């Protein structure tokens with residue numbers, strides 16, 4: 198594929214190991230949409246949202262997390278992909294791609310990060326509670342047979358994803374959800390084959406990847422989102438992520454997306470890692486991506502978190518530090534951003550997260566309370582949920598963010614109300 202000398206690096210196509218070619222290096226990173234109906238099915242609003250994003254000419258669109266087990270949601274409005282799903286609705290979502298950008302579905306199970314509105318008995322590798330203001334009940338440890346059933350559930354969901362016309366699948370192994378809980382010695386205290394050594398803690402992830410690959414065949418893109426580290430004492434560490442990346446490459450994954458953090462340490466949207474260069478301050482996991490890049494060998498790496506200037510994006514590609522640039526929040530404000538970046542229009546991406554106001558004094562950014570810090574981060578994220586709703590209604594996004602705690606409270610109230618309205622299909 199020939200490129201004009203003046204074309205920015207981010208306009209270059211990328212061939213994945215499975216043979217699929219991405220048209221350029223900009224990916225819309227996964228962002229939970231909350232747009233499913235009360236039966237957990239895809240909706241016309243979701244189709245409208247993805248039409249809008251697809252028109253923006255990104256090389257890749259990754260969906261927000263979609264659940265493989267309808268008993269456990271990450272939040273109200275999650276789509277569920279299982280044997281009860283409305284396949285016509287899913288097919289309409291899969292084909293909402295006027296610009297032709299591939300749409301990959303991100304599969305997830307929240308594990309202990311499933312709040313009390315949805316369950317009073319979450320499941321996890323071990324009964325380690327998530328102490329965030331009483332919002333999460335103490336989890337129950339999964340039995341070995343349940344773990345095996347979950348591996349099958351991921352595989353069955355992936356088979357549906359392919360059959361219904363999506364362009365690829367991503368396994369969510371980051372951000373403190375179930376697979377990430379297995380990887381972390383802080384949340385995985387098991388003494389059987391699923392816990393202990395890193396090889397045992399990674400067994401669930403690798404079994405899921407194998408099941409997914411078997412379900413979709415060799416020519417369909419399979420990706421994994423992995424934490425570069427949890428950034429928590431006793432959590433999944435960077436050197437372990439490097440090793441797991443090596444195993445993922447050997448398992449034939451097509452693209453590893455690197456992020457970081459969990460609900461306890463919301464680094465994925467709010468990292469303040471030490472950084473030696475301006476570029477690394479902007480793309481806050483860049484310093485961690487290097488070792489993972491090496492471990493991956495020829496398997497491409499996508500990095501998400503903080504990219505806001507074409508200069509930093511181009512440089513990360515030119516230096517060979519990343520292959521795909523994951524961009525999240527700016528897509529909520531400027532859905533067409535990839536088209537103009539690829540065309541060489543180099544204005545920075547919108548970053549309204551800088552203007553989100555948290556409370557004063559003890560409610561502010563320096564709060565000593567983990568609950569307050571988490572509430573502020575939740576509110577800052579939920580403001581982007583509201584912009585996603587606006588895009589899905591065909592409206593323009595808001596200009597100015599509000600107060601984080603107020604947005605968080607509004608979101609929690611909606612989550613609780615919609616959880617009560619859910620219609621179960623057993």
Ligand SMILES: Cc1cc2nc3c(=O)[nH]c(=O)nc-3n(C[C@H](O)[C@H](O)[C@H](O)COP(=O)(O)O)c2cc1C
Nearest residue numbers: 226227228229261262501502503524525526581582
């Ligand atoms: C509103 C919102 C929802 C998100 N939902 C998901 C999700 O469903 N799955 C996921 O892997 N990451 C999710 N993320 C994290 C993003 O994929 C991305 O890693 C993060 O926003 C950092 O990239 P950015 O600085 O370009 O926004 C979400 C982030 C935001 C802001």
